[in-house]
Amino acid sequence: MKKTLLNIFYNAVYQIFLVLVPLITVPYLSRVLGPKTYGIYSSVNNTFQFLMVFCTLSVSYIGMRTISKIRTNESKKELTEAFWGLWYFQGIAGLITIALTIVVSIIFKVKYWNYILLMVPFLISAQLDIAWFFQGLADFGRVVLRNTIVKLISVLLILILVKGPSDLYKYMLIMSVSTMLGSFVFWFNIRNYVGKPTRYFYKLKATSKAIITLLIPQIATQIYTSLDKPILNFFQNTTQVSYYDNSQRIANMILGVITSITLVMMPKMASEGKEAQKKILRKSLEATVMLGTLFSVIVMVNTKEFVPFFFGEKYIPMTPLMFFFTLTIIFIPMGGVFANQFALANKRDKDYAIPVCIGAVLEVLLSIILDHHFGATGALISILTTEVIVLILRIWIVRDGYEFKYVFKDIPKYFIIGIVSLSIGMLIPQLLTSAFFNMTLKSILVMLIYLGLMFMIKLDFNQDILNVINKFLRRNG
Structure with a gap:
């Protein structure tokens, strides 16, 4: 460990x-x-x-x-x-x-x-x-x-x-x-x-079969995570593509940090027995959802100031796009827990493939319908709808391999904490004249509110956090 x-x-x-x-x-x-x-x-x-x-x-x-x-x-x-x-x-x-x-x-x-x-x-x-x-x-x-x-x-x-x-x-x-x-x-x-x-x-035969099985969902994933920009470019100008692409940048950076848990835990899950996997799955999902909701709230409360400060005044029209795209910080890592850590680790390659294949078809259809009329906003609606459906399918398709009530016991509480923290954060006024320091202060306040609510509700995961802190302090004490 x-x-x-x-x-x-x-x-x-x-x-x-x-x-x-x-x-x-x-x-x-x-x-x-x-x-x-x-x-x-x-x-x-x-x-x-x-x-x-x-x-x-x-x-x-x-x-x-x-x-x-x-x-x-x-x-x-x-x-x-x-x-x-x-x-x-x-x-x-x-x-x-x-x-x-x-x-x-x-x-x-x-x-x-x-x-x-x-x-x-x-x-x-x-x-x-x-x-x-x-x-x-x-x-x-x-x-x-x-x-x-x-x-x-x-x-x-x-x-x-x-x-x-x-x-x-x-x-x-x-x-x-x-x-x-x-x-x-x-x-x-x-x-x-x-x-x-x-x-x-x-192992030519077995590996070839696994490659074909996994290649299809990889292509499907790229259709709605990479080809969405060229499709938008087909219907709109490059400025719309730039707004849409840049609205995803911060969310995608944070996604890299959160999904690193999934990447590291996959080999761990693959080498463990079923009983150990259940505990790992629950802990990993809680950590993923906690980080996802926390980062989402922090980005959302700062989006209005962040866009002109970070990208420049020319990018202000993409502010609503960035605000709502931040939701993928929650959806994508959650799906990754069931897809990468569970389905792939247990060689359930078909169960990994089916959700993203359905998602690819859906995303292309929605993009063709919405991009022409609504531009970058249509592309945003397409990708958010796709990610929600893919998440639901990933959770549902491997339901026989885990106990739903056990794994999801505390998950709704994180969403409630996130909504409350966001509501309070949006009401915080601009306390400092400097945009950078104002966003920094607001981020710290929102994080403290989120963590405070976590420990008030007394989640099981709180003890894991305290154990990690205690071990760190003992080593450096």
């Missing part, structure tokens, strides 16, 4: 770092590039997020799950066979995807084809990405350190080289090449863990 907590800490630190980096780059880029140019990047970038799925297939999930089971045997031979045999799927798929992207872009001169070629290193990074191997080994410290160094270098290059809308190509190159280098560095000492490359795919 100590190693699990340490891994959660490592991953949380890295996710917080990923939050801090955009806090530097996004305000700078939103002003330097402007909504129209930023919208071009958003459209191209999200197209590549979709293409990257075809480079990685489902190896990241399958690999993490497989390596986490094998590592308990401490057999280097088996680790070698699993690593190389799984990466072959990823390597070949990456070559095919990269080749097709380049050929189609050049021959058919698709929209923004010149920018698409600049982003090809993103696909190479997906092909080379073997972070799943170290995550399966529960070696999250290595993942965190190397990616942190690469991110810092990319931030410096952006601040030095990107000075105006005409420098969009520089920004794209910096982002794509730095991501590629971040994947490449994992290969430097892989031989310390595994032997020479094997000649065969790892």
Whole structure:
């Protein structure tokens, strides 16, 4: 358990770092590039997020799950066979995807084809990405350190080289090449863990079946999390795309921190028995919902001030979008607990796949209906509706594997605490003239109100929080 907590800490630190980096780059880029140019990047970038799925297939999930089971045997031979045999799927798929992207872009001169070629290193990074191997080994410290160094270098290059809308190509190159280098560095000492490359795919039939089963939901997920921007761009201008994309940025940064719990707990769940899984599932869901509602409330009470302060005056029209998109900080991590920690950890791949496939079809239909008439607002309604339905399906489809009353015992209380905290927070006046310090003060007050209500209601999870604090104090006392 100590190693699990340490891994959660490592991953949380890295996710917080990923939050801090955009806090530097996004305000700078939103002003330097402007909504129209930023919208071009958003459209191209999200197209590549979709293409990257075809480079990685489902190896990241399958690999993490497989390596986490094998590592308990401490057999280097088996680790070698699993690593190389799984990466072959990823390597070949990456070559095919990269080749097709380049050929189609050049021959058919698709929209923004010149920018698409600049982003090809993103696909190479997906092909080379073997972070799943170290995550399966529960070696999250290595993942965190190397990616942190690469991110810092990319931030410096952006601040030095990107000075105006005409420098969009520089920004794209910096982002794509730095991501590629971040994947490449994992290969430097892989031989310390595994032997020479094997000649065969790892359990060809079983792995192929798992890849196909998981690839479908991955494609489906990308349809409504990445292709929503290109679809909006088809019906609207790049400014609308920029408003919609940037309204998600803060929520997505926070989502990275919260979902890091799910990422770390999946290998833990995969190696535990059913009884232990029930307890882990409940604790993880409570932690996820508590953090989700707390962060959502903090963002919502500050949105009106935050948008002009962080993005600039030109982005004020996106304020309502950011306010309501914040709800995904609650919906998505909750679904992740049942999808990643439970369904995938227990090889219930079909149960993982069905909700997101339904969600993809629904999101595309809603986008086609709403985007043309309502622009970014229509896209927001589409994604929120989709995420709520996907969450409900994820909880329902694995209901036979857990006790609903036991797992959800205290969850409604967190929602009540969140609503009360939001209501009080919205009534807090502007106490300071400085927007930054006013938002900081308001955030602290809302957090204290939320935590105070938690301990007033006497939730079971409160004792877990106190235990963690006591252990920390004893170690540093």
